[in-house]
Amino acid sequence: MSSKYSLNVHIDPKWVKAWSSVPGMKLCFATAVGSGASATFSNVVAYTHNIAPNITIEWGNSYRIAGSTNNFSNGAKFTASTDKIAVKFGSKTEVNKDWSITTNPDDTAPEAGFLFTNKIEVAAVLYREIQNEYKAIYISHVGPMPRNSREKLTPKQKVYVWFSDAFEDETMIDDFEGELKEVEYSGKTTASVKFDNKGTCVTVILDAKWIRQFRGGKMNLCTAFSVTSNYSNVSYNVIATHEACKTGFAEGAFVSPSIYPLPIKFGQAVSLLKDWTMETPNPSESAPSNGWLFINKPSASALVFKTIRNRSMPIYVTSAESTPPPGQHTLIPTGRVLLFFADAEARTSFNAEATNTSTYEYSYIEHPRVTVYFNAHGDWETVSEESSDAVANDAMSVISQRRDHRSPATSEPEKAHL
Incomplete structure (x- = not known):
């Protein structure tokens, strides 16, 4: 050696x-x-x-x-x-x-x-x-x-x-x-x-109406990432990030690991033993090539983490409703992300069918950089399949021009990078 x-x-x-x-x-x-x-x-x-x-x-x-x-x-x-x-x-x-x-x-x-x-x-x-x-x-x-x-x-x-x-x-x-x-x-x-300089990015532009309303309450711009499992029909259940419209927000059920998380690669299996120690992930023919196999000897949920904004954040828990019994199940990230506004924070569980506003879902694999607009009607619009300050500024200019009836007191739309 x-x-x-x-x-x-x-x-x-x-x-x-x-x-x-x-x-x-x-x-x-x-x-x-x-x-x-x-x-x-x-x-x-x-x-x-x-x-x-x-x-x-x-x-x-x-x-x-x-x-x-x-x-x-x-x-x-x-x-x-x-x-x-x-x-x-x-x-x-x-x-x-x-x-x-x-x-x-x-x-x-x-x-x-x-x-x-x-x-x-x-x-x-x-x-x-x-x-x-x-x-x-x-x-x-x-x-x-x-x-x-x-x-x-x-x-x-x-x-x-x-x-x-x-x-x-x-x-x-x-x-x-x-x-x-x-x-x-x-x-x-x-x-x-x-x-390297690779990475995904989304720029969200908010209509001035929502800026005023959301800042007066406890609403945050939230993201969630989709993971499928053969144990659960739910693919979105953990808020990965939030962008505060105002300091202070309501807490949901906080999601945190019970043991030390381990890095894992596609095609690997990881085992949680009865003494709550984790075996080192290893390649497995039973694991999906585009995901992982989680083997739990005690009753336990799998918690998946993803790097977002240079932080390792939980994005999915096998089941937020009940803890899986001993067994094994697959986990496959779909490459899709959900945007919405909610009175909730990152690292908490949520119900994708009961968000405070409409949602915007897209594939960050197919479109790694996008700019979207949450308009005055509460609907989402895709503005550009690029994301940068220059693109956002151009988009905000176009959005402002197409608002035909704007009072002098109305402020410009605002942007947030995620």
Whole structure:
């Protein structure tokens, strides 16, 4: 196994310009670590880098382990409660009653990993050499473990990079945010990834009548993404984003994961085990080529996330009405999105048949950039199959000209980018 690895990250000028203007926005880096027999986690932002056109991240196979009394909390930093001790593959590291920490070769430790045990209640923290410093890459996902626990830690040949303005080095995370790049290092030591200028966008123009009315209430411009499942006939049931017409809105049933979400690719299956740990997604002949197979040993719903505005947002839950019994079901994103106005917020469940206004549905696969108009009658119109400030300004000019009877007090239509 190589002792040195590197990742070259190339960022399109579009994103360099966009993210450089956001306070605190950085490129985040995490690695995968196996815990126990089958679960894999990436629950620590190991390293962050300021935005630049080209970034190189290097790391090695030198490790250290410590114990921590910090409970797991998404977005929080943590500290080691013991010394950090250098460890080698095939060793057992133990935190003793006097808070000392020792390590020795052990036949029960993973050949390409470590065994952590504890005489006092602490979590395991695994450090790896990144950019010539030892950075935390994993903390026990259950938090401090009871005395005499055993946790097998196996570093995986997989890393992740994404953008976020919410994290610093060595921050705990329960989910990735942003456009995630996953890189597998089996059989190689160097790799390159590029964040290009691709993406979908919709510009919504509101008639002045609705601007005044919606701002006087609690209405938001909402989006939802369609996912089909052989368990449910409902394809839209979670509000993915909202654009506030006024600060403050009514809350619906909040949708949040019960466990750590895992990245997944088309054609893969993921299993939720009885102890509520997740198996690493793997290719499966039973999974649809354009979707996924969710296998749940306990009674549980599948929750699907999508990257929107550089955030990982829930877009679909298998069933908002009842929790599926143990079994398996498919999940297939349709490439369609729904626009509507509602007194609701993102990450909440909703009924697509009972929205406050009419809805606008289109395929973001066929039309990645569109401009639409919510007119004075409460109907949606497609203005252009392009989306930009210039297109929106031209469209607003045309819309204003075709309003034959406009009082002097009537304001111009407004636009919102999603």
